[in-house]
Amino acid sequence: MSTGMRYKSKLVNPEEKQDHEKQYVGFATLPNQVHRKSVKKGFDFTLMVAGESGLGKSTLVNSLFLTDLYKDRKLLNAEERINQTVEIIKHTVDIEEKGVKLKLTIVDTPGFGDAVNNTECWKPITDYIDQQFEQYFRDESGLNRKNIQDNRVHCCLYFISPFGHGLRPVDVEFMKALHEKVNIVPLIAKADCLIPSEIRKLKERIREEIDKFGIKVYQFPECDSDEDEEFKQQDRELKAVSVFPPSAPACVFKMKAGLDSSSEHLFLSDAISKEERFESAPFAVIGSNTVVEAKGQRVRGRLYPWGIVEVENQAHCDFVKLRNMLIRTHMHDLKDVTCDVHYENYRAQCIQQMTSKLTQDNRIESPIPILPLPTPDTETEKLIKMKDEEVSTISACASWVLELESKEFLQGCPIEAVLRLPAPVSHCCGLLGWRTGCETCGFLCQGNIAPFHPRHRCFCAQAGVNTL
């Protein structure tokens, strides 16, 4: 599917063109210009892989990008790994396909989960991600912004061991530490040791545990309504049930029902895909660097005495789905989410910390240049100061209330009753999910934000909207 074709189908059809000939301006070629420019500029993508040793991370990366990234790698013995710390190793390669250049960086995390004591083993990883954000923040605020290098991590593939019954404590802690900094895509590694019923059970279990622990993994977005039909079909397939053995008539009929009558085509299969949207996540993958002969064809696979596992066979594993999702359809979306959500969160936190520090130090000159925020006029500044004071008094009250609450006679009383405040209203951007924006200023934010979120104060206050 060439992207050039996609945009052509959106041109007005010839009949309409005759009628509106006078009104034809010509900006319908903009997408083509964007396409050409982006090809010329080239793309970059940073992918992080994390997980215990021996789960097949390097094999999978090599299978995904069909190249050998890990040529001279030294693997440590068990003895040497007793007190191993986590390292961060970057491999950068330039690959090209049909004129499109991609600068691919793989960030490897050897040593994760290998030591005997793994408390806070993700700290080097979170530090690395923050470093990249900080670097980009500095570059963005600098004077010369021509060639900013984007080293921010766009996606993190987290490998879950298939030998257990679900997530382990180290998995949960890692994902909780990183889900607000990077897009996490959990994968079930080495899926060729699980029979289909076990895969289903494990996926369900992992999904339950992800919900239970409140981990926000990357959700691939729904297609827009005016997308190409082919793209939509792919998207649907991606979200449908991934693994069903050929001898499972129930599933087959369900799918068939969606494709029977052309008029109901979209409706039924949409309904099915919505139900089973999340059934294929997390992907159960198998990687292989070797080519074997199966049914007269040479395929990537693993040879066993009892059969041959084909990596690109959708009935064997979800590798194809992962590849399509990661590379063919959602690569740019991953970059967008990183830029729009994770980086913005980091940036806002950073600014807020700086400004609060400044108010403490009475506006001392800071080494990092403050970003050119339009200076609020005196009225809004007064408003800001007033709200600041309110926040501090309320937080003082809250700590007092918490103390009181520990005494038995206050247990069970809501804080509002004690403080005699009105019950907190759910904030305008307190909508569930990542990608919903604030109704007033359109700002993207993540999940529920407390009523006094400083970022909202800064930005919505500009518009003069009272958000409290």
Next chain:
Amino acid sequence: MAAPDAGRHAQNDGCRTLSLSAHVGFDSLPDQLVRKSIKHGFCFNVLCIGETGIGKSALMSSLFNTNFEDAPSTHFLSSVQLRAQTCELQESNVLLKLTIVKTVGFGDQMNKADSYQPIVDYIDAQFEAYLKEELKVIRSLFSYHDTRIHVCLYFISPTGRCLKTIDLLTMRSLDSKVNIIPVIGKADSISKAELEEFKKKIMSELISNGIQIYQFPTDDETVSEINTIINGHLPFAVVGSMEKVKIGNKMVRARQYPWGIVKVENESHCDTVKLRRMLCTNMEDLREKTCAYYELYRRCRLEKLGCRDIGPENKPISLQEVIEAKRLKFFLEMERKEEEIKQRFVQRVNEKAAMLEEAEQQASMPVCLEFVF
């Protein structure tokens, strides 16, 4: 059980060897022994150490053809625990009381430095129980249910690369207490070529770290050949399955994948059958070696208590005397402690009385109330 003295008779001087003129019949002694042991039944205790979900229950079910079903445990236990299950199996006329002890939560914690401790403590506890029974005044060793662990199956995770550090640490702490047989769990995720490399790597790591695993005995001619070959196959790459699949017109234990069927009983698919054969043919040898470990434990333990085989004048001391001396010492110690406690009690009573008097005096004065909880 003291070592049999049968070997010494031939070396005793002044003992003539007679030739018999007719068939006496004591050649039936081994048969009598066999009959008695069959009547008594055998017992065998297996300890399975491995990460959660590595396939311990599935393998035990496959090895002994019974369902040792256990609810799949969670990964979020804060420390390693051990769970034991006993069952009685019968084959022809031989009764086997099989106990399977499994670790729960092994390898799940963030800090695994102490993961091996509960296992070592468990093994020692079984030795201790046996020792206590042996030292009892009225004891019944014959009918005692021996819970000492005869063999430990250590499940290695099939990463295909090398051992994990937790494996090294655990095996190092256990190799002087129990027979260890390393096995590779869920081995149907490793292809044949990778398996050869993996096994070699594991064995070389074990040897270079000085870990003693159980070697199948090669001194008995009937089994020495097979055993030497088998020793070269360690660690066993095993696959277990609780479910049976219909192949042809039989139900066999197997795992059905979209790309093929792994048969548990097929020797070219996995080593489960080898492991079963080896365990069953060498059961007695495993028990003997366990007794040897037990003797080692017993010696250390008694030495700690202060018992010696040779007294200060190089004369053998009887255990009874030592125990009597110890008992007297404890008795005196207890009396002394009792006195001390009595004294302290009297002292505290006096103090309390004084305090109450003072409080009474204070209470009679008009003062603001301050309750101190």
